[in-house]
Each structure stands twice: as C-alpha cells, then as structure tokens.
C-alpha cells in the first residue's frame with residue numbers, strides 16, 4: 001500500500017503549515033481523488049464522507065475564503081471529512097483521516113490537521129454536510145516549502161526531535177501501576193512506538209495502553225484533557241478522533257510487521273483506573 005516503510009513515514013511526518021505557491025499536479029489530484037473512496041469506512045463501521053478541494057487556478061487566494069485564520073500559508077487544497085458525531089464516528093474519522101495523511105506523506109505531500117483553526121461552517125458548506133453529520137476537522141495539504149519534509153529527500157530530520165510523552169507515561173502492564181518496558185514485548189514494541197509518535201490535538205497524546213500478556217491484548221484508554229472535553233466546549237470530540245489516529249498508527253504498523261489481530265470491545269474492567277481515564281477499545285493479537 002505504501003512506497004515507503006510505514007515506520008519511516010511515521011518518524012518523518014510532522015505538521016506542515018507553509019506550502020509552495022504551487023497547484024497540485026493533475027496526477028496527484030487524480031491519485032488523491034481515487035484513494036479517498038477507499039477510506040470511506042472505518043474499523044468501527046461508520047461511514048466517513050471525504051472530499052478533496054483544490055485550488056484550480058494556481059491562485060491559492062481562492063481557498064482563502066475557506067478560512068484557516070492565517071495559520072496555514074498557501075495551501076494547495078484541503079481534504080474535508082464529514083461523519084456522524086458518535087464515539088465510533090469520531091474514532092473512524094481520526095483513523096481514516098490519519099491514514100490519508102500518511103498516504104499523502106508517502107506521495108511527498110505535506111499536511112496539517114486543523115480541528116480548531118478552521119471555519120467549520122465554510123467547510124461544511126463545501127462538502128454539503130447532512131443534518132446528522134459534522135465536519136470535526138480538515139486536512140490542509142500542499143508541497144512543503146521546507147524540503148526536509150519531502151520523503152524523496154529522505155532526511156531523517158524528525159527522528160528524535162518529536163516532543164512526545166515517554167513510554168513510562170503512557171504504556172502499562174496488566175494495570176496502571178506497572179509500567180511496560182519495550183523489552184517485555186516482541187515486535188509489538190515497534191507497534192507501540194509508532195503509536196507513541198502519533199499526532200494529536202494540541203499534542204496532548206491522550207491515549208494510554210494497558211497490555212495483558214496472558215490474553216495477548218492491548219487495551220486502549222482515553223485520558224481526557226479538560227480543555228477538550230466536548231461537554232465543556234461544545235465542539236467535536238477531537239480526543240476521540242485522537243484515539244482513532246493512534247489506532248491507525250497501531251494497526252498499520254502491526255500489518256506491516258505481519259502481526260495479525262482485531263479491534264474488539266473487551267473492557268478489562270480494571271479496578272484501579274488511572275484517574276480520568278475511560279476504556280475505548282482493545283487490540284486482540286492473534287498468535
């Protein structure tokens with residue numbers, strides 16, 4: 001599916017907020033249009049409706065009306081996604097949009113998730129949002145001005161430079177009291193490492209994993225930040241989308257390493273939950 005190794009795509013990706021003043025090539029537009037239709041169903045079964053909007057005139061000003069509050073310079077286009085705003089819908093939205101981001105990275109196209117700094121109503125209008133749908137976030141895209149982002153140059157600029165929580169902060173063994181060492185795992189240490197490097201809204205990294213070695217299961221939990229609690233702010237549940245993003249890094253890496261498994265709902269009902277965490281989903285590894 002990818003030209004480059006998924007681990008290299010993940011390690012080298014970072015948000016690109018400034019693009020060349022250049023339209024996407026016809027070949028790239030056709031390729032992206034073709035691939036969007038493959039990402040319309042997530043692992044939880046919800047439909048994610050996707051649309052590519054590009055500047056056709058070479059004049060990226062034309063896209064300015066969509067509104068990104070000056071955060072994004074010269075976008076060549078956007079991928080807009082609409083979904084039903086349920087937990088499953090938000091997970092599938094995050095999962096599929098992140099899979100698209102990694103595929104675009106594979107093509108040498110830079111991207112940035114926009115969940116806060118975009119005018120939702122304009123994008124919703126653009127995709128013709130239905131009454132039961134939301135546009136929780138969009139992806140800006142284009143050829144990066146900073147050539148270090150191009151995969152064909154393959155500079156390992158991002159390796160090691162990502163600001164991410166350490167293993168001890170987010171990965172646990174059996175319960176939330178015991179931390180999980182990569183040494184305790186086989187190739188799943190790489191799978192977890194690739195999940196650790198995933199992007200998230202405001203880089204909050206709300207995911208936690210409790211590994212059950214006896215059942216060969218990885219239980220995913222969400223530790224919400226108050227700033228992103230959808231009950232407080234009345235916005236889309238972006239941290240549930242973050243869970244979908246983490247799941248995409250997890251299963252794309254597992255597949256690449258030929259480790260088979262499924263996403264299942266099997267709450268371990270742990271007695272001592274880390275305060276504020278909620279159970280989301282489990283990866284059940286097949287032997």
Ligand SMILES: Cc1cc2nc3c(=O)[nH]c(=O)nc-3n(C[C@H](O)[C@H](O)[C@H](O)COP(=O)(O)O)c2cc1C
Pocket residue numbers: 013014015071112113114115116117118137162198199200201202203238241242245
């Ligand atoms: C759901 C989501 C929403 C985001 N919204 C914005 C946004 O509105 N504006 C922005 O500049 N970056 C946004 N980001 C990008 C994050 O800030 C960025 O991914 C994170 O800081 C990690 O940095 P990296 O992507 O360079 O690895 C968003 C990311 C995610 C996953």
